[in-house]
Amino acid sequence: MRLFLCSPHMLRKLSVMLPPFSDSMDTFVGGVAMATWSTLTEYVRSRYKIADEKPGSIKLIFDVGDLRSQVVILWRMSLLDGEEEWVQIESPFGRLDSINLRGAIDAMGKTVCGGIAAMGDLVTVRHSVPLLNLDINEFERPLGLVTGTADRLEQQFQGGDQF
16 A cells, blocks of 8 residues: 655545444444554554554554655553553654754654654654544544654655665
8 A cells, every 4th residue: 555645635535545443343332432452453454564563563664655665663552551542653764873853853843743752762753642432534644644754854864765
């Protein structure tokens, strides 16, 4: 699957192509539909090519055009001793020891979705959403924005395509 991130028109086309969670994938609690890590991973497996999967994480690699790719990792997160499930969407764009952090932070300040974080020796764009009552657009749109932002920052601050 090719994820288009440069044009709002193309993003709208992508969102039309992706169906919402089906009733068979929902977990119902007190009559209210609720997404879980398990239903989200089923959804991701059915729609994306998975590069690697481990308990609590899924690695995706998107073709973002112009012979560029972008790694995105989905992490299972929880709050309140496991009572509240979240998904963290994270994409690396540089190395801590070689990036202009001030410039990257300033560039990130102009975005609507995500923030800068560190994952080991990598600098990443990261965004998290709660799974309770998750609509698919609350996952798909941040997934596209994190992917596109990380690729743009990688081009701007690393000058290549390492991630």
